[in-house]
Amino acid sequence: MGTxxxxxxxxxxxxxxxxxxxxxxxxxxxxxxGLTHNSRYFTPQIPPHFVYVDCDAxxxxxxxxxxxxxxxxxxxxxxxxxAIIGIQGLDKLAEHASHVHGIHVLTxxxxxxxxxxxxxxxxxxxxxxxxxxxxxxxxxxxxLKDGEIAxxxxxxxxxxxxxxxxxxxxxxxxxxxxIDPWGASGVPLQRFVAPIITQRRHDVILYMPYYDLHKKxxxxxxxxxxx
Numbered sequence: 001m002g003t004x005x006x007x008x009x010x011x012x013x014x015x016x017x018x019x020x021x022x023x024x025x026x027x028x029x030x031x032x033x034g035l036t037h038n039s040r041y042f043t044p045q046i047p048p049h050f051v052y053v054d055c056d057a058x059x060x061x062x063x064x065x066x067x068x069x070x071x072x073x074x075x076x077x078x079x080x081x082x083a084i085i086g087i088q089g090l091d092k093l094a095e096h097a098s099h100v101h102g103i104h105v106l107t108x109x110x111x112x113x114x115x116x117x118x119x120x121x122x123x124x125x126x127x128x129x130x131x132x133x134x135x136x137x138x139x140x141x142x143x144l145k146d147g148e149i150a151x152x153x154x155x156x157x158x159x160x161x162x163x164x165x166x167x168x169x170x171x172x173x174x175x176x177x178x179i180d181p182w183g184a185s186g187v188p189l190q191r192f193v194a195p196i197i198t199q200r201r202h203d204v205i206l207y208m209p210y211y212d213l214h215k216k217x218x219x220x221x222x223x224x225x226x227x
Contacts, residue, residue, distance in 0.1 A: 006121065008069045009062035009079050016180070016207060017085055024052070024089030024176060027203055029096065031174050036101050049106040050093060051167050051175040052086040055156035056182065057111040059118055060084055060125025082178055083111045083122060084129045087149060094147075109149045110141065110163070112156040119153040126151070141166040157192040168199055180207040 009017075028050055035048055062079040080088075090107040097105045111126075113119045126135050126149070135149045139162065144150055156163075156179075167175035177196055181187050197204050 006059055006061065006063045008064050008066035009081075010066045013062075013081075014065065017082060020082055020178065020205065021085050021089060023205065024086065025092060025096070027176060028090075028093035028174075032093075032097055032101050032103070032105075035172075036103065046172065047104045047106050048172040048174065049108070049170065050090055051107070051173060052090050052109045053163060053167065053175060053177045054083050054086055054109070054111045055177060055179045055187075057081075057083040057113045057122055058182065059121040060111075061121075061128065078125070078128060080125065080129060082180065083109075084125060084131075086111075086176075086178065087129075087131060091147075106146045108141070108144045108147070110152070110166075111149060112152045112154060112159065114153065114155045116153060123151065142169075157188055160192045160195045164195055164199060167202065171201075174201045175203070177202060177204045179204065 031048070031050075058081060060081050060083040062081060064077065064079060087109050090109060094105050094107050097103050111122065113122050123135075126132060131149060134147055135151050136144065137151045137153075138144075139150065139152055139154070139159075141150055141162075152159075163177075167173055167177075179187060179193065179196075187193055193204075193206065196202060197206075
């Protein structure tokens with residue numbers, strides 16, 4: 001897999017990131033409301049556990065917004081990607097649980113990237129975001145402490161059994177998986193996607209890799225994809 005530069009964020013990626021950021025709060029909020037109203041599933045002595053799994057974490061940041069570059073309005077500064085957005089979302093969820101519901105929740109993030117050069121940039125992004133002290137380069141998920149981030153240089157599509165064992169470890173573990181392969185790389189349906197989406201307490205955002213379809217059909221050369 002070839003190394004890609006830190007590029008500006010395309011508009012469609014910005015939309016995906018907005019969806020992710022908003023979804024995490026709503027997803028967690030619904031679960032928290034359900035737990036606090038059902039003593040069968042929740043006791044304050046056993047805090048619920050929320051896990052964010054980014055299966056295609058990539059660089060973790062972008063060089064501004066693409067529309068600004070094209071308009072000649074380039075400003076310096078990083079725009080963080082899904083890896084950082086997911087961590088921020090869980091942090092906000094934990095704060096919301098404490099202030100609004102009066103309960104403590106456990107959180108962890110798992111970030112996976114298989115390209116070594118891109119992985120190195122992902123580590124830099126986490127450092128820029130101020131998360132270095134929380135990062136552990138480990139696949140021993142059971143050893144994670146509250147708030148820690150597992151960082152893995154590997155192929156997420158070969159890790160489904162290991163991931164599922166962790167995110168199904170208890171009846172009060174709730175997980176949000178983001179599966180967003182770049183370009184036309186795709187993901188194995190039966191070997192990877194199916195074992196994840198069929199589990200209880202798993203929510204999955206799966207972005208289809210439509211880039212290859214656009215390229216082969218000639219749509220990628222058009223400015224208006226509705227034509």
